[in-house]
Amino acid sequence: xxILESVSKVFRQGREEVPAxxxxxxxxEKGECVTIKGPSGCGKSTLLGIIGTLARPTRGEVSxxxxxxxxxxxxxxxxxxxxxxxxxxxxxHLLRGYSALENVGLPLVxxxxxxxxxxxxxxxxxxxxxxxSRAHFPIHHLSGGEQQRVAIARALVxxxxxxxxxxxxxxxxxxxxxxxxxxxAKLNRExxxxxxxxxxxxxxxxxxxxxxxxxxxxxx
Amino acid sequence: MKHWVLWSIALRNVARFWRRSLSLAIPLFxxxxxxxxxxxxxxxxxxxxxxxxxxxxxxxxxxxxxxxxVPMRPGALVEIEGIRQQRARIWGQxxxxxxxxxxxxxxxxxxxxxxxxxxxQGRAPGPREVVVGKILATQAGVRPGEKLALIDAKGVxxxxxxxxxxxxxxxxxxxDLILTDLESARAVLGYDxxxxxxVWVDADxxxxxxxxxxxxELTVLTRAAQRDKLEATYGGRAGVFQLMWLxxxxxxxxxxxxxxxxxxxxxxxxxxxxxxxxxxxxxIIEVKMLEALVVGLAAVASGxxxxxxxxxxxxxxxxxxxxxxxxxxxxxxHLGVGSLFVLFAIGLxxxxxxxxxxxxxxxTLEPDRAIRSQ
Numbered sequence: 001x002x003i004l005e006s007v008s009k010v011f012r013q014g015r016e017e018v019p020a021x022x023x024x025x026x027x028x029e030k031g032e033c034v035t036i037k038g039p040s041g042c043g044k045s046t047l048l049g050i051i052g053t054l055a056r057p058t059r060g061e062v063s064x065x066x067x068x069x070x071x072x073x074x075x076x077x078x079x080x081x082x083x084x085x086x087x088x089x090x091x092x093h094l095l096r097g098y099s100a101l102e103n104v105g106l107p108l109v110x111x112x113x114x115x116x117x118x119x120x121x122x123x124x125x126x127x128x129x130x131x132x133s134r135a136h137f138p139i140h141h142l143s144g145g146e147q148q149r150v151a152i153a154r155a156l157v158x159x160x161x162x163x164x165x166x167x168x169x170x171x172x173x174x175x176x177x178x179x180x181x182x183x184x185a186k187l188n189r190e191x192x193x194x195x196x197x198x199x200x201x202x203x204x205x206x207x208x209x210x211x212x213x214x215x216x217x218x219x220x
Numbered sequence: 221m222k223h224w225v226l227w228s229i230a231l232r233n234v235a236r237f238w239r240r241s242l243s244l245a246i247p248l249f250x251x252x253x254x255x256x257x258x259x260x261x262x263x264x265x266x267x268x269x270x271x272x273x274x275x276x277x278x279x280x281x282x283x284x285x286x287x288x289x290v291p292m293r294p295g296a297l298v299e300i301e302g303i304r305q306q307r308a309r310i311w312g313q314x315x316x317x318x319x320x321x322x323x324x325x326x327x328x329x330x331x332x333x334x335x336x337x338x339x340x341q342g343r344a345p346g347p348r349e350v351v352v353g354k355i356l357a358t359q360a361g362v363r364p365g366e367k368l369a370l371i372d373a374k375g376v377x378x379x380x381x382x383x384x385x386x387x388x389x390x391x392x393x394x395x396d397l398i399l400t401d402l403e404s405a406r407a408v409l410g411y412d413x414x415x416x417x418x419v420w421v422d423a424d425x426x427x428x429x430x431x432x433x434x435x436x437e438l439t440v441l442t443r444a445a446q447r448d449k450l451e452a453t454y455g456g457r458a459g460v461f462q463l464m465w466l467x468x469x470x471x472x473x474x475x476x477x478x479x480x481x482x483x484x485x486x487x488x489x490x491x492x493x494x495x496x497x498x499x500x501x502x503x504i505i506e507v508k509m510l511e512a513l514v515v516g517l518a519a520v521a522s523g524x525x526x527x528x529x530x531x532x533x534x535x536x537x538x539x540x541x542x543x544x545x546x547x548x549x550x551x552x553x554h555l556g557v558g559s560l561f562v563l564f565a566i567g568l569x570x571x572x573x574x575x576x577x578x579x580x581x582x583x584t585l586e587p588d589r590a591i592r593s594q
Contacts, residue, residue: 046588054496055588074584075500082498093493093591097236107497109229112222154497 002028002051002162002193007060008217009046020046022217024060028195030161033188033207036197038214044197045090045166047214051195052087052164053077064162082110086155088165088196092147094139094154100126100146101135104153125153129183145176152183163187165196169206181206226503230510241511244571245519247475252523252567253530255468259559260531264552266451272390273447279428280441281306282418291415294331296435302427307331308416310405315371316398318360325356327370327398329405330420342384345400351384353394355550370398373410380404391552469566476570480578491582492590501583505576512575513568520567528555 009021020043028034038044049055050062053069061070064084069077081087094103104125105118113121126135129149134142142150148168155163168184169177185205188194213220234241283292294308311328342364345351350368352360362368362382369377380400388394406413421427421440428440441449487508494504530536531553582590 049588052496054591055586074586078495078498078500081496087496089493089496089591093489093496095490095493097233106494106499109225110222110499110503112225114221114225115228158498 001030001063001065002026002195003061003063004051005061005063007047007050007057007062009043009050009055010058019217021050021057024214024217024219026212026219028193028210030193031188031191032209033185033194034196034210034212035208036195036212036214036219037199038197039199042214043217044214047219048087048164048166048195048197052085053081054087082107082158084161086158086160086163088148088151088155088163088168090166090171090197092151094147094150096138096140098139099136100131100139100142100150103139103150104157107154107158122153122157125156126150129153130179145172145180148172148176148180149183152180156187160192162193162195165194167198168196170198170200222503223506226506227510230507231514233507233511234514241515244475245515248472248516248519248567248571249523249526251468251471251475252520252563253527255465255566256524256527256555256563257531257535258464258468258527259563260528260553260555261535261551263556263559264531264554267554267556268391268552269450269453270447272392273443273450275390275393276443276446277307277420277422278443279421279423279425279431280418280446281421281428281431281438282441283437284439285437289417291411291417292419292438293414294416294419295414296438297419297421297431300427300430300434302430303421303423305422307420308402309420310402310409310411310417312405312409312417314398314408316360317369317371317377318362321360323360325352325398326396327400327405327408329400329402329409331402331416338387339384340387342382345383345404347401347404348378348380349383349400349404350380351386351399352382353397354385354388355391355395356398357382357385359395370408372408378408391550395550472566472570476574480574487578488582488590491579492585492587492592495583495587495590501580504583505579508579509572509576512572516568516571520564523567524555524560524563528553 004024004026007021007024007026008019011018011020024047036044036047046055050057053062053064057070061068063069064080067080069080072080094100095106098106101119101122104122105113105115108118108121123132123135126132129152131142131146131149131153134146139147139150148171152165152168155165163184165184169180172180182205184194184196185207188206281292281297282289284290294306297303297306308331309328311326313324314327316323316325339351340354342351350370352362357363360368364382364384367379367381369379372378386394386397386399400408402416405411406416411417421431425442425444428442431438431440491504495501531551535551
């Protein structure tokens with residue numbers, strides 16, 4: 001369960017303060033599929049970052065599964081992310097120079113797993129994404145849609161309860177959007193909580209249980 | 221197990237990002253090769269100075285007049301207590317002619333049978349006989365039993381037979397000294413009968429003070445003072461190396477700064493992403509430090525080996541700058557443990573610091589901030 005209470009986020013640029021989120025409150029139950037819509041620059045990525053413990057709110061409280069995470073030290077949050085959260089970035093943020101398979105296996109490194117074991121766990125996810133033939137390709141040799149799928153596989157490799165995806169279907173072609181939508185819908189059906197942002201209407205099997213709109217840093 | 225996994229990732233990253241690794245390793249290799257070469261020459265010079273001092277007498281008594289050395293009579297010292305042995309010595313510069321050409325050397329004639337340098341081949345010299353160092357014999361192309369010519373004080377060539385060789389433990393002596401008996405040296409260098417250049421005295425240091433009190437015209441040099449003088453002279457020559465050391469140190473610091481700058485541009489996203497994936501801060505720092513350590517160790521170790529090989533080959537091109545263009549003195553090569561430690565410390569410490577600090581700074585940021593701040 002994810003609970004946000006009066007969360008605000010202000011970025012500082014020199015002496016100037018730029019508000020990104022204002023007094024956002026949100027409650028997401030386990031197994032829900034939630035979409036957050038809104039125009040570019042409205043704060044969607046910032047909101048996902050705060051839910052995913054990648055950033056701290058300026059004000060307000062965030063709870064994950066009953067634990068208030070706002071004041072926790074960074075190493076606790078690191079552990080929490082590893083155990084519970086899978087994050088898919090808008091720009092994928094895959095590591096260049098690594099293959100698709102190595103990128104998917106990266107979250108397994110802190111567990112001390114050898115490369116063979118990491119590959120053994122990562123390969124089925126790439127297969128599920130239809131990328132088994134691309135597994136050993138350097139990541140920059142893959143198309144945008146393929147990279148998006150690799151990013152999703154990476155987010156799933158630790159079997160997180162909560163999957164957060166920033167514009168997973170917005171920046172890919174229709175075929176890839178449908179494929180990714182189906183994968184996300186299947187994960188949601190399997191019981192994973194899914195939160196994603198989009199500025200286009202989800203199609204196909206991906207049907208949100210709740211939809212929120214973010215505008216001017218406020219959630220409606 | 222986890223550290224082994226992190227090690228393997230770091231090693232793979234060094235190979236995976238080989239352009240980045242080489243861009244750091246090549247300048248570091250060149251800098252460390254130069255630094256190691258200079259250190260080897262510097263240490264070699266000092267080592268040679270110490271070895272040369274071992275052949276010096278406990279006390280050397282000489283006569284100064286208006287600050288200049290003038291011939292003296294050794295009999296003045298006979299009544300002083302505490303002198304175990306005294307031997308008159310005559311020395312000066314002579315021209316040596318051999319089949320290999322002409323060069324200036326130092327001719328030394330010492331009273332008594334045993335020479336100042338241990339003979340390793342042949343015997344001690346008698347009248348019209350000389351012993352030279354192994355290096356000089358090789359350079360001049362002469363062997364025991366052969367004859368060589370010295371130009372005496374009147375400009376006339378005097379023929380000598382080479383009867384022995386002394387060791388090359390001191391390269392300075394071995395490449396410069398020609399040992400003969402006292403009378404032969406007196407004849408070649410034009411000293412009056414009964415005079416000598418200085419006196420080789422075997423006595424305790426305190427006796428030197430007694431000599432100076434009883435004979436104010438005499439000056440006593442102890443072996444320690446002469447060793448200090450030799451080391452200072454070599455150190456002075458090595459002064460240019462100290463300056464180059466400073467330049468090299470600055471170069472390493474610049475490299476480290478460039479490394480830190482390039483990291484701060486490139487590593488932001490990587491560190492932010494790894495943190496977002498749940499990597500603990502220490503794991504990230506460990507991988508980054510290991511990457512720098514592997515590249516740095518490889519570059520420093522190969523640079524040091526290359527520098528030593530360069531000096532062992534006679535430091536072609538740079539030899540003249542290191543030792544002076546005309547000296548026949550062979551380039552010495554010796555690298556002490558202390559210098560080796562300094563080389564590795566100077567090569568690795570700034571590099572590791574320049575890697576660890578930005579990695580730590582980034583790894584302690586929120587992942588979102590680290591990614592956004594690129």
